Amino acid sequence: MNDHGEDPFDELMRRSLAEEAGRIEPADGLHEIQARVRAQRAPVSRRPWVITTGAAVLGTAAAIGAFAVLNDNTKTADQPSVAGGPDTTTTASADPSTAPTLPPTPKPNPTKAVTLPPTVDPSDKTRALQEPEVKQKAVPIYWLGKVVGNKNGPDYRLYRTWQSINGRPAEEAVRLMTMSKVAGDPDYVSPWDGAAVNSVRYTDDLILVDFKQLPAATLEPDVADMAAQQLVYTVQGALQRTAPVQVTEQGRTPKTLFGVVDANQPLNKAQKADVQAMVWIETPENNQTVKQSFKVTGIASAFEAQVDWRATNLKTKVVVKNYTMAAEGQKFASYAFTPKLGAGEWLLEVYLTSPEDGRITDTDSKTIYVK
Structure with missing residues (x-):
């Protein structure tokens, strides 16, 4: 017991410590406590035991505050750090009710297979198209006529007439072309006399003319070439197409036409100036x-x-x-x-x-x- 009675400073310290102990929360309040203590102290000389006791108490408070901070699992990111202290990083627990809703990951969509139209093979006769039938349609038919006066070119050239037909235009035109009497002019002839057409079909790249029977005559090369052009001009004119013409006999390709013209390859159209009459x-x-x-x-x-x-x-x-x-x-x-x-x-x-x-x-x- 002190002979001089209670010291006001000691009473003040006890009160402060009691108040601070009652207010201890799980946060680092050390610096705040020190600031309030310094503000309330009077400028008097300290006794050694008081300093020792105060330091021990303050150290205990600091330890309690530090422990509280290390074990605070309820601190969230929106709580401010203690003023004057270092920033403390904490991990916030995820709240499922506030988590953003992400769109569902789309399931892979398998690419659809594209079905391409089949390529028509000109040599495949079954894939060729057949003409629609018509009524009272005029079609061109070409004939061979002997050239009069001009001795600088072929002896025969192509002359054109028009005929009205019912049925398939090109097929009917070829059928009429195989009969010279249809021309109605004794100056016009057809080396295809005696032939019998079976069908005329076409693709984008080829015209297919199939005969039941081809002419058996053998012609001079110039006349045979002109007869081949007679067929090409007639068929292309009736179909209004310019594709080359492949000749077959009962579905088979003959070696030659009129014993001269190579029939293994399609017949191409010659220039007008080379074959038509002037x-x-x-x-x-x-x-x-x-x-x-x-x-x-x-x-x-x-x-x-x-x-x-x-x-x-x-x-x-x-x-x-x-x-x-x-x-x-x-x-x-x-x-x-x-x-x-x-x-x-x-x-x-x-x-x-x-x-x-x-x-x-x-x-x-x-x-x-x-x-």
């Missing part, structure tokens, strides 16, 4: 009866577009002649004119003349009856 009459037809005001039409490849014509009365021998102009010169183009002829039987001739000497180079003719 001039021909399309209307009127041979042996046709016409009125006195009739029109003549045809095709010509004429120098400077001039096309000459003449009509001879077969009874009176009267000759009427003149010329007309084709739509274009030096290329195959249409022409037309209207002759003035009296009643009777006439031989109508359309021809081209040489610009060098005026001789007739190419001609076509029709016998007509004017009434």
